[in-house]
Amino acid sequence: MRGLVVAPQPRAAEVGASVLAKGGNAFDAAVATGFAQTVVDPFMAGIGGMGTCNYYVAKTKEHGFLSFHSRAGSKVAPGMWEQDAKGQTEISGYTLFEDDRSELGYTSIMTPGTVAGFGALQSKLGRLRWADVMQPAMDILRGGFPLPGYVTALFTMPNLGGEAVRMRQIHRTPDMKKIWLKPDGSLYQAGEHYRNDDLLRTMERLAAEGADDFYRGKLGRDIGADLEKNGAFITVGDLADYQARWQKPLHIPYRGYDIYSGTAPTSGLTALQILNFLEGFDLESMDYGGPEHFNALAGAMKWAHRDRRENLGDPEFVDLPTERLLSKAYAKEVHDAISKGKLPEATSTRPPEGTTHVTVWDSEGNVVCMTHTLVVSSGVVTPGLGFPYNNSMKLAGVSRHGPNALAPRKARNVGMAPTLVFKDGEFVLAVGAPGGSVIISSVVQTLMNVLHFGMRPVEAVSAPRMHCEGGAVFCESRVLKPTVDALEKSGHKVKHHPSAYDMIFSRAQLIAKHPDGTVRGASDPRHDGGVPIAAYDDGSIAIMPWWGRGT
Secondary structure: OOOOEEEEOHHHHHHHHHHHHOOOOOHHHHHHHHHHHHOOOOOOOOOEEEHHHHHHHHOOOOEEEEEOOOOEOOOOOOOOOOOOOOOOOOOOOOEEEOOOOOOOOHHHHHHHHHHHHHHHHHHHHHOOHHHHHHHHHHHOOOOOOEEOOHHHHHOOOOOOOOOOOHHHHOOOOHHHHHHHOOOOEEEEOOOOOOOOOOHHHHHHHHHHHOHHHHEEEEEEEEHHHHHHHOOOOHHHHHHOOOOEEOOOOOEEOOEEEEEOOOOOOHHHHHHHHHHHHOOOOOHHHHOOHHHHHHHHHHHHHHHHHHHHHHOOOOOOOOOOHHHHOOHHHHHHHHHHHHHHOOOOOOOOOOOOOOOEEEEEOOOOOOHHHHHHEEEOOOOOOOOOOEEEEHHHHHEEEEEOOOOEEEEOEEOOOOOOOOOOEEEEEEEEEEOOOOOOOOOHHHHHHHHHHHHOOOOOOHHHHHHHOEOOOOOEEEEOOOOOOHHHHHHHHHOOEEOOOOOOOHHOOOOOOEEEEEEOOOOOEEOOOHHHHHEEEEOOOOOEEEEOOOOOOOO
């Protein structure tokens, strides 16, 4: 087998597997899949968005991390909206303003990083030409495609306690309406033929000129001129100065494994803290999903999210005490507190935002775990370009104080936590997920399901799940009533969801290598789940059944 691709969108995963089958490596496949995701899932991802990538290069044994976060424009000022804010939504924690300034329109946009990130990954580690990895996404656009149901389902998504509804995004600018409304003004239905010729032309420009054109070429000047003209905080200079950041991932030893996750301002730190806090518990002796298991998990999540709120921020602006927060001594302090039933003060929880993910492994041993997002779209489309920009400003801190406070060219906190696990230098698993801050609980529980409970990939991503950030403990309906009752008796407020596979719990995308050397993958079935697609030595691709035809 040449490799394996797992993503929430089957068509995009198919693109990645096809690139592997044609001789590309995991990095080529990840970028090709990423571009395809911006086409077939355009509210979750886009070239006007941002992301992060955790990766491993087998030949050099390099563990690396690539940050391509959106960054505040140079025209922002700390605390500039402090007096006008109406608070945050009770459920989502999004900033609230009467004019939706952080949610919709030009003032909600941060400098996009997706194209820079894809370009950096491809140029440094890919094998194929840039235009070749972009070609499959352009092929989907050329002539149009049937619109997936997971896209049209978003049109009727209810307002989440103050969050701007999708219809207001679609109607925000004339070119946003142009790409989402039919000539008679009606919305597209699932399965209807959809075209976006403007986006195709933009991607053809990028394929011909390279990623740099988005920032320092004519395309970048066109983008910057539109943003400056319409009151965005981003300038032509912000685009010209933008760079993706090459970093080392955070690392902890954990019960004989080496676990690597994302650097700040992603939430890899939080995911690793949860694992550190749980390391002292005898999890294997607990019933999966039972009171003891979920009580320990909820406690660890609450303490880790307390630290996230108080410390996490862009390390170029914030002195983050990473070493102390990931130390085993601190982990023991928190473990002892959880064991005694001591919990931090409760806070509200944030549900999913628009994000997607791709996990790739190839037969050379390279691994890519990439999460990228449009957030949920500002509704702004520059005339003729065919893609919306992010609305990353909605999760930047409004106060001039705190680690996530707004500042020029500063990245905001994100829930992304793409994570890799190795043992004795050998790859064990890679897992990431879309979904805002609920990514953290999805990644941690999926990882633990493999390492502690011996689950195969499909079982690991499908098992009943809970989520907590400091306030209520959210449990899927498959979590048993005795567990819910026990959690409440332990002092947790529990929200028992009516859905068995609820999208709020995030969709994990997992690839795992078993002790016998077999590599298998699984895409979370929640909402509209994807599928693992394998590329084989004869140049064919196929859906990988959970029981085998692995390596």
